[in-house]
Amino acid sequence: MTANDRSSSSSSSSEAPHFTREWLLSALRYVRRDFEAARSGEAGDDRARARLDTARRLGLDGLANETMAAIDRAVEEAARLEWPGGLEARYTALLGALRALAETSSAFNAHAPNRPHLSYLADAMAQAELAAASGARRRTAERLRGLYVIVDPTLTGGRSPAWVAEQAVAGGASALQLRVKDGDKGRWLPLARELRSLCANAGAALIVNDHPDVAAAAGADGVHLGQGDLPLPASRESLRPWQIAGTSNALQEEALASAEQGADYIAVGRMFPTGSKTDTRPAGPETLRALRNALPEGGPPLVAIGGVTPENAPEVARAGADGVCVIAAVTLAADPRAAAARLAEAFAAAKRG
Numbered sequence: 250m251t252a253n254d255r256s257s258s259s260s261s262s263s264e265a266p267h268f269t270r271e272w273l274l275s276a277l278r279y280v281r282r283d284f285e286a287a288r289s290g291e292a293g294d295d296r297a298r299a300r301l302d303t304a305r306r307l308g309l310d311g312l313a314n315e316t317m318a319a320i321d322r323a324v325e326e327a328a329r330l331e332w333p334g335g336l337e338a339r340y341t342a343l344l345g346a347l348r349a350l351a352e353t354s355s356a357f358n359a360h361a362p363n364r365p366h367l368s369y370l371a372d373a374m375a376q377a378e379l380a381a382a383s384g385a386r387r388r389t390a391e392r393l394r395g396l397y398v399i400v401d402p403t404l405t406g407g408r409s410p411a412w413v414a415e416q417a418v419a420g421g422a423s424a425l426q427l428r429v430k431d432g433d434k435g436r437w438l439p440l441a442r443e444l445r446s447l448c449a450n451a452g453a454a455l456i457v458n459d460h461p462d463v464a465a466a467a468g469a470d471g472v473h474l475g476q477g478d479l480p481l482p483a484s485r486e487s488l489r490p491w492q493i494a495g496t497s498n499a500l501q502e503e504a505l506a507s508a509e510q511g512a513d514y515i516a517v518g519r520m521f522p523t524g525s526k527t528d529t530r531p532a533g534p535e536t537l538r539a540l541r542n543a544l545p546e547g548g549p550p551l552v553a554i555g556g557v558t559p560e561n562a563p564e565v566a567r568a569g570a571d572g573v574c575v576i577a578a579v580t581l582a583a584d585p586r587a588a589a590a591r592l593a594e595a596f597a598a599a600k601r602g
Contacts, residue, residue, distance in 0.1 A: 398575060
């Protein structure tokens, strides 16, 4: 890289937050004008009149006051907004906007065979949007390098799952997974959102088991998929591009396939016999060790799951685990906070060598 290249790179990096903010502000002001016209009924020309008529026909004038108030607040706050994503945030947003425009165009032309469909463009933008958000996903997946606790409302000893989750995080869990086998998603969506707030305030990640749609609705950090769940590529269609997707794997071949499909983390298990889940297949530290050797350096975090305790955590650490995942060892413990702390420290000490 030449001196000029370094100067250009440094300049682009420093200008990224400003550029992103101005791009957002410009879009907000443009949209505000249309909502203002929908409310006031004023249009300066035929094109503006057509937009006004359409907006009123769609009922956007009824949303004008609320939307304009939000825009005005955003314009004020955006001037003070930090943009840690820099150009990552800009490209993710821009590509997502293009994808949405292409999808909308194709959807509205679905029954007009002689008109062009932009589904190919939507697919291309979706892939590019996913790539643009890859850095954000990697940063989220880093939270799984440590103690990862699954919270199942049926495995809390009759105590509030939110309380158990709070204690686990206080004890050192850097990630939680909400696992609910009740098919009535509407009943447990509020719990998912409650745990999302808890994790956000604590700097931990929240993962939803099985259901990418619930993960998206709750604003969780991602989804965990079993071998019988929705395939990973298909689950991406429900997730935001910055939400992670991890998988359960008992065989090395399954784990390598997950990595090939772009899994953001790979759970391997079960490591040891466990009573919290009876339908799992054994994997053991030997599978974990083989997988560690098979995956390239810098790949997705490997999480050991199944029967992990403070006593055997060092074994899975030496086998190559980046994190350990437990259920009953914490959620059924008399003192979930203390149990989490013992597990987190046992694993961390082993990783330190």
